[in-house]
Amino acid sequence: MKPGRxxxxxxxxxxxxxxxxxxxxxxxxxxxxxxxxxxxxxxSLYYLSDVSEQHYEPLFTAQDPRTSFIAxxxxxxxxxxxxxxxxxxxxxxxxPLLVFESPFLTVQESFSFIKTAGSTETxxxxxxxRIENTAALQASIGMRFLLxxxxxxxxxxxxxxxxxxxxxxxxxxxxxxxxxxxxxxxDQVSLMGSFSGAGDREPDFLHFANWKRLNDVPWEAxxxxxxxxxxxxxxxxxxAVCYYYEPAPxxxxxxxxxxxFLATEDPAGFDLGRAISTTGLDADLALMRELLERLDRYLSxxxxxxEEELAAIEQSITRIKARRxxxx
Numbered sequence: 222m223k224p225g226r227x228x229x230x231x232x233x234x235x236x237x238x239x240x241x242x243x244x245x246x247x248x249x250x251x252x253x254x255x256x257x258x259x260x261x262x263x264x265s266l267y268y269l270s271d272v273s274e275q276h277y278e279p280l281f282t283a284q285d286p287r288t289s290f291i292a293x294x295x296x297x298x299x300x301x302x303x304x305x306x307x308x309x310x311x312x313x314x315x316x317p318l319l320v321f322e323s324p325f326l327t328v329q330e331s332f333s334f335i336k337t338a339g340s341t342e343t344x345x346x347x348x349x350x351r352i353e354n355t356a357a358l359q360a361s362i363g364m365r366f367l368l369x370x371x372x373x374x375x376x377x378x379x380x381x382x383x384x385x386x387x388x389x390x391x392x393x394x395x396x397x398x399x400x401x402x403x404x405x406x407x408d409q410v411s412l413m414g415s416f417s418g419a420g421d422r423e424p425d426f427l428h429f430a431n432w433k434r435l436n437d438v439p440w441e442a443x444x445x446x447x448x449x450x451x452x453x454x455x456x457x458x459x460x461a462v463c464y465y466y467e468p469a470p471x472x473x474x475x476x477x478x479x480x481x482f483l484a485t486e487d488p489a490g491f492d493l494g495r496a497i498s499t500t501g502l503d504a505d506l507a508l509m510r511e512l513l514e515r516l517d518r519y520l521s522x523x524x525x526x527x528e529e530e531l532a533a534i535e536q537s538i539t540r541i542k543a544r545r546x547x548x549x
Contacts, residue, residue, distance in 0.1 A: 232543070248317045250334040251343025253264040257332075258286050258490055259312035262303030262319055268410050268485055278410040280483065282369040288432065291350065292440070294363040294468050296324060299439040301505035302328060312548040317346075325356035335482065337413070345413075345484020345491075349378060349420065353476035363438065363468035364479060369432050369461050372403040372412055380450055381405050388429050391448040403427070403462065404486050411486035414462065418480030421515075421524050424464045432461035441465065480516075 245265075252269035254277055263286035267277035282288055291302045296328040300307055304322045308328070311320040317332035334343045354360055364500045373380035381388035382404045394400055394416070404413045417423045428435065431449075433456035434442045442463075451457045466479055482491045519526045 224341070228313075236493050240517075246312065246314050248318075248332070248334075251336075253334055253343050253345065255317055255332055255334075255346060257285075257312060257317055257319060259310065260320075262310045262321060262330075263287055263289060264317075264319075264481060268344070270410055280369045280372070280410065280412040280413050280485070286368040288367075288436065291328070291330065291365055292324065292354070292365050292367070293328060294361075294365070294440060296361050297468075302330075314426055321546050322484035323355075325360070326362070327353045327355050329353075335484065335491075337484050337487035338492035339487045340484075344487070345482060347418075348481045348483065350479045350481075351476055352471070354471045356471055357473055359470055359472045362471045362477075364464075364466045365482060366464040366479075367432075367435050367461060368414070368463070368483075369436075370405045370412065371460070372407045372410065374450075374460055375407070376457050376458075378407065381462070389407040390450065391431070391445055392429045393426050393444055393446075393479070394429070402490055403429075405460070406486060413486045414481035415491050418482060420480040421518065422466050422469075422477050422479050424479070425467045428463045428465065430461065431456055432459045435461050435463045 227459060246259060248255045248257070252272075254267040254269070256265040258264060258269070264279045265283050265286050267283075268280055270276055270278045288305070290304075293300045293302065300323075302308060303310065308321040308323045308326075311322060312318070313320075319330040321328040321330070329349075331349045331351070333347045333349070335345045335347050336343055337345060350364065350366075354362065354363065370380070372378075379387045379389060381392075383394070383400050383402065385398070385400060386392075388403070396417070398416075400416045402415055403412050404411055407411070416427060428442065428444065429454045430442060430444075433452045449458075450458070450460045464479075464481060471477065484491070515524070515526070518524045
């Protein structure tokens with residue numbers, strides 16, 4: 222057990238014992254296993270590190286999946302999904318999907334298994350978050366996604382590595398940095414995360430800091446460049462990364478999407494054109510729906526799409542057609 226998390230675990234242990242075991246739905250592809258925790262609206266991700274022993278290594282903190290979460294900012298009011306009574310949780314046992322529904326907002330969190338650019342087998346997931354304003358009026362809506370990492374923790378380890386730097390203390394990296402991926406690793410396994418995705422909104426910045434500092438605030442934590450990943454006396458050497466999508470106006474009836482890619486480390490990085498699931502018709506239909514919605518918003522002038530992304534969308538459609546038996 223992580224020393225810095227000991228007191229926190231003690232505090233929640235009574236709750237877990239009273240509430241019983243938390244329901245989870247497992248999905249697997251290649252060496253990846255994704256667990257959707259239906260009662261709490263959280264997820265866990267594992268990598269099959271030993272095939273003969275069927276041993277799965279967690280890619281981020283698995284002691285309590287609730288330490289990683291999505292929070293929504295609506296007109297400066299913060300809702301932590303899975304904990305706020307304003308949202309009910311709807312899980313789909315047949316596909317990796319969570320829906321958080323309220324009278325004024327619907328958040329859909331869907332997962333697709335992916336292969337990174339240099340991998341021949343499934344080694345990650347794409348997380349797509351779709352946020353729709355179902356209220357009668359326009360609202361200012363933002364999102365943050367806190368991921369409680371743990372692989373890079375320990376006296377001799379580097380918490381995070383990017384293309385340009387080793388992150389050994391509190392750091393903020395914004396979109397102007399042109400960083401592509403971050404990596405957290407130990408001797409058995411690694412976790413690679415994207416700085417950007419294929420959604421309508423890109424993260425404004427990523428905050429690498431002590432988990433408790435990021436967890437204990439409703440929205441942004443105070444930033445002190447170079448501060449350690451410790452928060453004495455109870456949280457020592459405890460690293461985490463938080464994606465921030467700052468609030469922006471969203472008209473009634475409209476939506477936007479954000480996406481985050483997580484996978485085992487690959488020097489070749491993520492490849493948008495390959496970031497699709499290969500698990501059947503439902504996944505293909507979901508992808509086609511996402512692509513068509515995105516193209517429609519592009520054609521109506523609501524968003525911009527790069528030539529690279531247009532080419533990737535075309536590749537995705539071609540692959541779906543090939544799998545479904547269509548011929549030119």
